[in-house]
Amino acid sequence: MKTETPTPTVEFVQRFSATRKAAVQSRLLALHTLDAWGLPRTCPTSESAAQIIAELAANAVTHARLPGRDFELRLTLTPETLRIEVSDALTESTPPPTPAAPSPDAESGRGLFLVDALSSAWGTRPREIGKTVWADLPLLPQ
Template identity: 65%
Template sequence: MKAEITLPTAEFTQRFSATRRGARLARHLALHQLDAWGIPYGSNLSDSTAVIVAELAANAVTHGRVPGRDFELRLTFAPTVLRIEVSDARGESEPLLGPPATEEFETGRGLLLVDALATKWGTAARVVGKTVWAELAVPL
């Protein structure tokens, strides 16, 4: 019989209003939770998480907003990976990677940041809406 070692996993889940204020609060609470888990403010992992949560939450309230519906932030922290998930109520709007066709636009580059910072990222359909997720490697 082979012994199996299980490593602890921590999870944080919170719903927010689909507003700019809700997106800002999601970023603040994500960093507060990371600090409580021992990932200090200002560390590379904390700073990368701040950018990713900010971008995914902004997309949720800008492009995934359905009036009267919230968006959800979920953080899953395991010894080797931090998974960030932002779920919204609009399923038909898949996020696109890349800037707009012309350089004159100041928006549309958020997922390029997510792609640059995350180890991997993607989307998943839900019964109502979609989840955009990103994973970051946790330094040992």
């Protein structure tokens, strides 16, 4: 009789300076980490994760940046789900629970709309200093 050994939860946490360059670096490092966890860059989960991380990190450094404060990326992989969390230092810039569709000619404003479309669930939670925006991705067959 063959039984499967449950895969333990694995986690990655890294702080980054609140700069555009660091936002790009966070996405690249996350893709490297996912690849090491057995989710290659070309699998649907990693592709969606890269887009979500890019959007959340960009929001953290563009809309929630405080001088001298970093943002944090946390990835948590369970057998069923990849959770992506980006934490920043600004509580006042909490995103709306349901993002509005951007107008076709808008040059920005699509980030959370994409996060909502790509994830199975997403939301925010306050922290002692700042907030965390999280998104869940179900693990898809590769």
